[in-house]
Amino acid sequence: MIPLTHAEGGAFLLGDSHPDRVFTPEDFTAESRMMARTAEEFLAREVLPKTAQIEQHDTDLMACLMRQAGELGLLAADVPVEYGGLGLDVPTGALLAEKLNPQQSFALTHEAHSVIAVMPLLLFGSHEQKLKYLPKLASGEWLGSFCLSEPDSGSDALSAQTKAVLDPDGETYVLNGTKMWITNAAFADLFTVFAKVDGSRFTAFLVERGTPGLSLGPEEHKLGMKGTSTRRVMFDNVGVPVDNRLGAEGTGHYAAFCTLNLGRFKLEAGAVGGLKALLRQDVEYAKQRKQFGRPIAEFGQIQHKIAEIAARTFVLESAVYRLAGMLDERFSSIDPTSTDAPAAYHAAAEEYSPECGIVKVFGSELYSESADESIQIHGGYGYTEEFPPARAWRDQRLLRIGEGANEVVRLNLINTLIRRGSSGRIDLGDATKRALALTDADFAPDSEAGTPWNRLKTAALVLLHIASSAYGQRLPDEQEVVACIADIVIAAFVVESAALRMARMAARRVKPDILEIASIAADIVADQVLASAHIGAHTVMTRVAQTKPIDSAVQRLVVALFFSRESPDVIGLRRQLAKRCCEAGGYPWD
Amino acid sequence: MRILVPIKRTPDPNSLVRLTADAQIDLDGCKWIVNPFDEIALEEAVRQREAGLDAEIVVVSIGPEEAADQLRACLAMGADRAIHVCCNRSLEPIQTAHLLAAVVATEQPDLILMGKQAIDGDQNQTGQMLAGRLGWPQATFASTITISDNHTTAVVEREVDTGRETLQVRLPAVVTADLRLAEPRYVALPAIIRARNKPMANVAVDDLGGVPDCGVRTVGYELPPSRAPGVMLPDAASLAAKIREAVQ
Numbered sequence: 001m002i003p004l005t006h007a008e009g010g011a012f013l014l015g016d017s018h019p020d021r022v023f024t025p026e027d028f029t030a031e032s033r034m035m036a037r038t039a040e041e042f043l044a045r046e047v048l049p050k051t052a053q054i055e056q057h058d059t060d061l062m063a064c065l066m067r068q069a070g071e072l073g074l075l076a077a078d079v080p081v082e083y084g085g086l087g088l089d090v091p092t093g094a095l096l097a098e099k100l101n102p103q104q105s106f107a108l109t110h111e112a113h114s115v116i117a118v119m120p121l122l123l124f125g126s127h128e129q130k131l132k133y134l135p136k137l138a139s140g141e142w143l144g145s146f147c148l149s150e151p152d153s154g155s156d157a158l159s160a161q162t163k164a165v166l167d168p169d170g171e172t173y174v175l176n177g178t179k180m181w182i183t184n185a186a187f188a189d190l191f192t193v194f195a196k197v198d199g200s201r202f203t204a205f206l207v208e209r210g211t212p213g214l215s216l217g218p219e220e221h222k223l224g225m226k227g228t229s230t231r232r233v234m235f236d237n238v239g240v241p242v243d244n245r246l247g248a249e250g251t252g253h254y255a256a257f258c259t260l261n262l263g264r265f266k267l268e269a270g271a272v273g274g275l276k277a278l279l280r281q282d283v284e285y286a287k288q289r290k291q292f293g294r295p296i297a298e299f300g301q302i303q304h305k306i307a308e309i310a311a312r313t314f315v316l317e318s319a320v321y322r323l324a325g326m327l328d329e330r331f332s333s334i335d336p337t338s339t340d341a342p343a344a345y346h347a348a349a350e351e352y353s354p355e356c357g358i359v360k361v362f363g364s365e366l367y368s369e370s371a372d373e374s375i376q377i378h379g380g381y382g383y384t385e386e387f388p389p390a391r392a393w394r395d396q397r398l399l400r401i402g403e404g405a406n407e408v409v410r411l412n413l414i415n416t417l418i419r420r421g422s423s424g425r426i427d428l429g430d431a432t433k434r435a436l437a438l439t440d441a442d443f444a445p446d447s448e449a450g451t452p453w454n455r456l457k458t459a460a461l462v463l464l465h466i467a468s469s470a471y472g473q474r475l476p477d478e479q480e481v482v483a484c485i486a487d488i489v490i491a492a493f494v495v496e497s498a499a500l501r502m503a504r505m506a507a508r509r510v511k512p513d514i515l516e517i518a519s520i521a522a523d524i525v526a527d528q529v530l531a532s533a534h535i536g537a538h539t540v541m542t543r544v545a546q547t548k549p550i551d552s553a554v555q556r557l558v559v560a561l562f563f564s565r566e567s568p569d570v571i572g573l574r575r576q577l578a579k580r581c582c583e584a585g586g587y588p589w590d
Numbered sequence: 591m592r593i594l595v596p597i598k599r600t601p602d603p604n605s606l607v608r609l610t611a612d613a614q615i616d617l618d619g620c621k622w623i624v625n626p627f628d629e630i631a632l633e634e635a636v637r638q639r640e641a642g643l644d645a646e647i648v649v650v651s652i653g654p655e656e657a658a659d660q661l662r663a664c665l666a667m668g669a670d671r672a673i674h675v676c677c678n679r680s681l682e683p684i685q686t687a688h689l690l691a692a693v694v695a696t697e698q699p700d701l702i703l704m705g706k707q708a709i710d711g712d713q714n715q716t717g718q719m720l721a722g723r724l725g726w727p728q729a730t731f732a733s734t735i736t737i738s739d740n741h742t743t744a745v746v747e748r749e750v751d752t753g754r755e756t757l758q759v760r761l762p763a764v765v766t767a768d769l770r771l772a773e774p775r776y777v778a779l780p781a782i783i784r785a786r787n788k789p790m791a792n793v794a795v796d797d798l799g800g801v802p803d804c805g806v807r808t809v810g811y812e813l814p815p816s817r818a819p820g821v822m823l824p825d826a827a828s829l830a831a832k833i834r835e836a837v838q
Contacts, residue, residue, distance in 0.1 A: 030659035031782060034666060038776050073779030086779055511619040584606050
């Protein structure tokens with residue numbers, strides 16, 4: 001594969017990325033780590049001790065904690081200095097989200113405010129709008145809420161029914177409709193609302209609390225995230241000044257989708273922190289819990305679980321911060337006060353939508369599996385509220401649904417790659433041609449094509465090729481096929497991210513044993529995703545063959561891809577990694 | 591007035607510290623923090639100023655290049671400027687006191703406020719030795735400090751085995767902080783950013799007259815022996831039997 005000259009979103013699939021261009025957690029400055037410590041201490045001292053009260057739906061307390069966080073600057077990370085924020089780099093903002101996650105209700109409230117409520121304004125607002133509202137939102141004087149979903153419009157967001165009509169005087173829009181699942185509704189001072197002007201032009205508006213006609217439904221009874229406020233927001237002839245329209249009429253979908261991209265990324269940065277907290281708890285429990293005269297941490301099946309959580313969290317963390325670096329490269333070059341800032345922000349937030357989707361799916365599913373296994377490690381105690389995994393399990397479940405259901409994110413991922421391929425933004429055709437030209441001999445040990453991530457990329461490109469040629473325009477209807485291919489693309493990105501991070505670790509001369517366990521983690525995950533990809537490839541080819549016979553050369557290639565590699569002794573590797581986690585008292589790379 | 595707060599870069603107690611095969615303490619890859627007792631001392635200095643004391647707060651650290659990170663953290667907590675004495679070797683308290691005394695000669699502080707001990711060596715000597723070397727009064731293990739309006743004396747409450755003892759010291763003096771003197775604040779993010787522009791001076795050990803020999807030589811380190819496991823006894827009678835066995 002050829003080295004990339006510049007990093008386009010989705011282009012990772014086409015060639016090798018260079019480690020020098022990759023941000024890793026090892027790159028954080030002392031200053032960023034100091035900020036992270038503030039977030040961590042705030043959570044440990046002010047938020048976590050109030051968990052019982054938070055879990056009782058005490059939304060007043062939640063609003064109060066948010067304002068406290070605001071005083072410390074914890075709501076201002078992404079807001080430019082020009083608008084009263086701190087203008088921090090994207091990776092540091094992600095690190096703060098990571099540290100705040102272990103109280104997930106608080107973390108979601110924080111994210112709903114600082115990302116999805118604030119970002120439409122930050123990205124698409126005019127200079128005047130940003131001057132008026134951003135300083136208040138950055139300080140926590142005002143809290144925000146994002147109103148997109150409706151009772152009948154979830155994944156199909158553009159089918160929203162909420163209507164805006166421009167008053168004949170030309171000064172005011174009149175909004176009517178109902179928004180659903182609105183996080184922070186109880187205490188929000190500013191609502192970012194999406195409505196269709198005259199029932200067709202999708203547009204974003206800023207609506208202040210207390211505007212006549214705006215009312216709230218009762219709190220929803222949710223499975224988890226009990227401390228967040230989630231209500232309906234009703235608009236009954238709500239007058240909104242034209243000055244509070246974000247961008248031009250008919251551009252609201254850009255604001256919604258760009259914001260959700262960043263939301264996906266930020267939530268999974270949070271998941272990294274939640275996973276580390278679970279691992280710490282699991283290790284602590286497994287070390288002190290004795291059965292048959294031994295700590296359960298010494299038993300292979302428990303070590304298996306601990307090692308899997310640790311290994312995959314390492315891989316997720318690598319992917320999240322790699323993406324953070326990519327986003328930062330684009331965002332940091334934008335002048336927030338210039339008149340073309342919205343266009344530049346739009347381009348930047350859209351660029352890495354494939355990667356944002358990738359970390360969303362991988363992170364939320366890892367969080368689910370790990371929370372589940374954490375309960376299992378704790379046995380009967382895990383099934384009670386006495387130990388943290390039960391709450392984590394209920395809370396994290398939202399992440400596979402919120403900010404775009406994983407099913408839709410998988411479809412969008414492949415759809416975006418195909419669209420970028422056919423418009424020439426990324427040269428999918430050439431990469432596919434190179435993939436198809438590979439033969440058995442190319443997969444020799446230590447060969448470039450034989451690395452786990454290049455095998456996965458080749459598999460994804462080849463499967464995408466045969467599926468596209470079999471189904472053409474009808475490919476999106478074959479959702480299961482698309483989802484299988486998406487999983488392989490996801491695996492390719494995350495496994496490559498871990499490898500790039502390790503290359504940087506080696507260059508930075510981190511301790512050899514830290515690098516060694518990183519390589520163990522990468523091997524464990526690679527083995528597992530390659531096995532899943534093998535099954536996925538088989539499923540896709542069997543399905544495609546119902547429509548169009550598969551070329552025998554392609555069949556041979558896929559066999560070569562998955563059979564020409566030696567599996568490591570993953571049981572031995574997991575035992576080693578679990579032991580290191582126990583020694584470190586949790587995540588061994590922090 | 592001027593308050594000098596010496597701080598030490600110490601390993602984070604939550605980090606994994608191990609012995610290497612050749613019996614050296616392996617600190618490679620461990621996280622580093624400002625010695626918590628020094629952090630308490632700095633917090634107290636900042637609070638005194640916030641309560642109206644007209645004071646410049648100067649932090650000083652003797653340590654490797656990376657100790658600049660800890661000094662920067664102190665600037666974020668509220669110190670006005672920092673002095674970094676670059677030194678890559680491990681020092682005994684008497685050597686640290688010697689170097690600090692040289693800093694004091696230049697800075698002429700009215701008060702030296704520092705942690706009662708560092709959590710790595712747990713020596714609890716540097717403050718006392720520094721006061722001795724300077725010929726200044728000392729008040730160790732302070733739990734409250736009240737500075738007189740004319741900045742000539744400080745009243746220090748200290749925690750002792752029998753309760754509380756109150757001392758009045760003439761300034762300049764050395765006061766060392768105990769755990770309950772002040773709870774360090776969360777450092778707000780804007781303060782961290784402001785600390786970027788606060789001055790930090792670099793001083794070479796040689797400019798302070800070098801490190802004197804102290805006659806202490808480290809021979810080696812070893813882990814404490816692991817404790818033999820306890821035994822569960824079924825009842826009081828068997829416990830009594832065990833005790834009889836042990837005392838015979």
